[in-house]
Amino acid sequence: NAGVTQTPKFQVLKTGQSMTLQCAQDMNHEYMSWYRQDPGMGLRLIHYSVGAGITDQGEVPNGYNVSRSTTEDFPLRLLSAAPSQTSVYFCASSIGTGFTDTQYFGPGTRLTVL
Amino acid sequence: AQSVAQPEDQVNVAEGNPLTVKCTYSVSGNPYLFWYVQYPNRGLQFLLKYITGDNLVKGSYGFEAEFNKSQTSFHLKKPSALVSDSALYFCAVRDIRKGNTGKLIFGQGTTLQVKP
Numbered sequence: 273n274a275g276v277t278q279t280p281k282f283q284v285l286k287t288g289q290s291m292t293l294q295c296a297q298d299m300n301h302e303y304m305s306w307y308r309q310d311p312g313m314g315l316r317l318i319h320y321s322v323g324a325g326i327t328d329q330g331e332v333p334n335g336y337n338v339s340r341s342t343t344e345d346f347p348l349r350l351l352s353a354a355p356s357q358t359s360v361y362f363c364a365s366s367i368g369t370g371f372t373d374t375q376y377f378g379p380g381t382r383l384t385v386l
Numbered sequence: 387a388q389s390v391a392q393p394e395d396q397v398n399v400a401e402g403n404p405l406t407v408k409c410t411y412s413v414s415g416n417p418y419l420f421w422y423v424q425y426p427n428r429g430l431q432f433l434l435k436y437i438t439g440d441n442l443v444k445g446s447y448g449f450e451a452e453f454n455k456s457q458t459s460f461h462l463k464k465p466s467a468l469v470s471d472s473a474l475y476f477c478a479v480r481d482i483r484k485g486n487t488g489k490l491i492f493g494q495g496t497t498l499q500v501k502p
Contacts, residue, residue: 315476
């Protein structure tokens, strides 16, 4: 198992550009999510999905879109990048949404918006 | 409100000495607590979790955590630190409000520095 994979590892964008961060998992997990990590703030939930075709907003969804057409993939789209979106982005997955289910994280994408 | 606090930004310990990374929590209902470690330029790796039962939870790489309900704490411990344990450690609690969103609420993180 590759686990949770993310591409790219690094990305530099100019303000106003759009891009898609890719996330895939090969563990047949139903639940997938995106977090952003900012210094001194821990990780904050952007969007999540409890299964193919189902997505919902987390605590910081503005400026981001997601879709879940397959169980394996959960891309995160930045529609018009802003400097405030400079961050490290982590994708995570778990077998379900049970309170005790362990979430497994990808290696992250470091995004800089100029 | 549900929250997690890691009161120390950094913990310094000598190799071979015991280490403790502190975490306190505030939840309404039963706490489901997790510890993750992040090595430089890497993703978060799961260490251990507390669900119910025994207050001492054993995890990966020789780490363990002690759940204390009266003090609302979930401190991470290791009897003998290694230089390779140097990393950023996150405590997290499952957010059980508003149903099963799967959301984890993370602390700010504690940098552990183990010196030879």
